Amino acid sequence: MLKLLGSILIIGGCSGIGFYIASRGAARIRILRELEQILEYLYGEIEYSGCDMAELMERLSFRGGAFGDFFLGIRGKLLSHQGYRFSEYWSGELSYIHGVENLLSEDIELLHCIGDNLGNCDRGTQLRTIEIFKKRLEKTLAGATEEYRGKAKLSIIVCATAGCFLAILLL
Amino acid sequence: MRTGGKRDAGRELSEKKEQVFHMLALDFRKVFQMERYEFLKLQEIRMRVGKPMIVVYEGEEYYISEQGSFTKQIGQAMYVSEAHIKESLEYISNYSMYAFEEEIRQGYVTVAGGHRVGLAGKVIWERGSTKSMRYISFLNIRLAHEIKGCADRLLPLLYQKDMLCHTLIISPPGCGKTTLLRDIIRQVSNGNRGRAGLTVGVVDERSEIAACYQGKPENDLGCRTDVLDGCPKSQGMMMLVRSMAPRVIAVDEAGSTEDVEAMEYVMNCGVRLIATVHGTSLAEVRGKPAFIPILKEKLFERYVLLKADSVGEIEAVFDANGTEKRIGREREWKAC
Numbered sequence: 337m338l339k340l341l342g343s344i345l346i347i348g349g350c351s352g353i354g355f356y357i358a359s360r361g362a363a364r365i366r367i368l369r370e371l372e373q374i375l376e377y378l379y380g381e382i383e384y385s386g387c388d389m390a391e392l393m394e395r396l397s398f399r400g401g402a403f404g405d406f407f408l409g410i411r412g413k414l415l416s417h418q419g420y421r422f423s424e425y426w427s428g429e430l431s432y433i434h435g436v437e438n439l440l441s442e443d444i445e446l447l448h449c450i451g452d453n454l455g456n457c458d459r460g461t462q463l464r465t466i467e468i469f470k471k472r473l474e475k476t477l478a479g480a481t482e483e484y485r486g487k488a489k490l491s492i493i494v495c496a497t498a499g500c501f502l503a504i505l506l507l
Numbered sequence: 508m509r510t511g512g513k514r515d516a517g518r519e520l521s522e523k524k525e526q527v528f529h530m531l532a533l534d535f536r537k538v539f540q541m542e543r544y545e546f547l548k549l550q551e552i553r554m555r556v557g558k559p560m561i562v563v564y565e566g567e568e569y570y571i572s573e574q575g576s577f578t579k580q581i582g583q584a585m586y587v588s589e590a591h592i593k594e595s596l597e598y599i600s601n602y603s604m605y606a607f608e609e610e611i612r613q614g615y616v617t618v619a620g621g622h623r624v625g626l627a628g629k630v631i632w633e634r635g636s637t638k639s640m641r642y643i644s645f646l647n648i649r650l651a652h653e654i655k656g657c658a659d660r661l662l663p664l665l666y667q668k669d670m671l672c673h674t675l676i677i678s679p680p681g682c683g684k685t686t687l688l689r690d691i692i693r694q695v696s697n698g699n700r701g702r703a704g705l706t707v708g709v710v711d712e713r714s715e716i717a718a719c720y721q722g723k724p725e726n727d728l729g730c731r732t733d734v735l736d737g738c739p740k741s742q743g744m745m746m747l748v749r750s751m752a753p754r755v756i757a758v759d760e761a762g763s764t765e766d767v768e769a770m771e772y773v774m775n776c777g778v779r780l781i782a783t784v785h786g787t788s789l790a791e792v793r794g795k796p797a798f799i800p801i802l803k804e805k806l807f808e809r810y811v812l813l814k815a816d817s818v819g820e821i822e823a824v825f826d827a828n829g830t831e832k833r834i835g836r837e838r839e840w841k842a843c
Contacts, residue, residue: 388603388721414602417529419536421594422602456597458639459605 343503350499354492361484363438367402368477371447374403375473379466382459389422389455390414402434426451446472520546523651526620527552530648532594535560538575538585549650556592556644559584566818592644599624599646609737612637613713621651621718621725651718653726657683657819658690662699664824664832665781665809669702671695671755673774673806676783677792678813684783685715685759686819687811689726691781692716692757696729705779707732708753710743716759741765744773755779764797774806787815789825 374396381392393411397404409429413420427448430436436444446469453465524546528536531552544564551563559570559581569577570584578584599616600607610616614637616624628643665672674691678684698704711717711734717724719736728734733751735743740758747753756773758766761782773780786792789810793802801807805827814820824832 382605386606386608388601388606390601392603417525417598419529419533419594419598421597455600455602456604458611459608462605 339507343507346503346506347496347499350502351492351496354495357491357495358484358488360438361480361488363435364440364443365477365480365484367433367435367439368443368473368480370401370403372470372473372477374399375450375466375470378454379463379470382462382466386459405432405434406430422455423448423452426454443476446476523620523622526618527622527648527650530595530599530618530622530624532591532598534591535571535585538571538573540575544577547652550652551650552646552648554587554592554595554646554648556587556589558587560587589644592646595646596643608639611640611643614640615713617714617718617720617725619720619725621653621720623649623651623715623718625649651726652686653689654686654819655690655693655727658687658694661687661811661821661824662691662694665691665811666702667808671705671779671781672808673779674781674809674811675792675807676781676811676813677786677789678783679787679815680785682813682815682817683819684813687813688757688759688781688783689716689728692732692755693727693729695755695781696731704729704731705754706752707755707757708744708747708751708778709734710738710740710747710756710758711736712738712740712743713759716757739765741769744769748773748776748778753778755781757781759783760785762795762797767797767801771801771804771806788812789829 377396377399378392381387381395387395390411393407393414397406397408397411406429409432410425413425413428414422430444430447433439433447439447450469453469454462457465527546527549528539531539548565549562550566551561553561553563562569562571562577564577569579570581572578572580572583573585574583596604599618604611607616611626614626616626618624625645625647626640626643627645627647629641630637631639631641665674676684676688692707692709696704696707707729709716709728709732711719714736716726717728717732717734717736718726719734722736724732724734733747733753735747738746740761741763744756744758747756756778757780758770759782761767761770761784770780770782784792784795784798786795789812792798792810808827809832810825810829812822812825814822826832
């Protein structure tokens, strides 16, 4: 009876690890999709309303989601007039993105780049910059989705199989 | 009540001071916090890449030393770097240069507190007009100081049988005509000396009168004043007459034929007009081609002439026929 219980626990645990690995990929895709919508929103707002960064950050924070606290934090810092660059505020708040641990280093680098290039150029250049980031993100997102499709099932199966193997080995 | 008023004025002053600090690069911010000076006497802060920072204080130029004092010794002066200008520009634009594109094209930005920042650098010229400005290397922060009550002695002369006269203020640049106009607007709008307040429409083409920041006037123009910000004067006057039913319209620095035609239209609509124009004498304005017809018709009932070589000193007030009206003994008010 104890052996059976142990085996179930091992297989369950290993499968859980598989699901966790797969869910990390899904969370990454969800955050990147949200970022894509944010860039779209930024593009539209800068093009048509031309409102300043503090106002944009406030509006973005109202949308909530993974980036809600991140934008709220930036807005607070902008209004405090402490005298730092926008990119410094942006980078300082990255850790407040919900689920940031699911992002890869290349995603974080992209986020840093967006912060470095926001607010310091004229409208035309700003819109073109956002357009470039949108394209970069699109590629990243396509890669992440493909990777997820291929790896999600695989990681669940591999982990579950590893669990079975361990259970057999220990029996 | 009076103490409260003083406290409010103190808070307002301290807010305005903070707003100026927030535009400066951190290095200069620290220095300005060290120096003991009267904020109301500070008129301009000039920053030029590779040159010492200069402030205009009580009409005189000073350098800023690293010890945080105003000095006349260039050897002690703090120098402005490209990074300082870039940093200041970020703060001035609220980290949103794209939002100030139109202002940058015109060469100035109005910021919180009504202060104006003049910009100069490499102008991108396209099809006969300024497309943009790059490599901005020169900043001139002009501090806005409202002088409430500066029109007190003048106002009685601007009324005839309790009716506000069409008035033209004539002054060379930098002699206080906008400050005077602003106070006239405020007092006419709020009501003064027992006279009821009137609805005033202001066409503020260069955001100098109301100093609107994000649509909100930073200067007090009274409780019955509507402001058309950033709108060309000639079109703005027509728009106001049609849409806001003003009793009085005020414009600053009228000069073109279109402006004068719109002014004539306004005056013929039964709306009172207060305008300013660049000039050193009534004769000079009479010689301006755009003004010849309107002055011939004697539509303006008052001409206020400001002294050329001082700030805020009224030289004379004339009626439509050019007869001088007597102003009170104390004829001058001092800016700051």
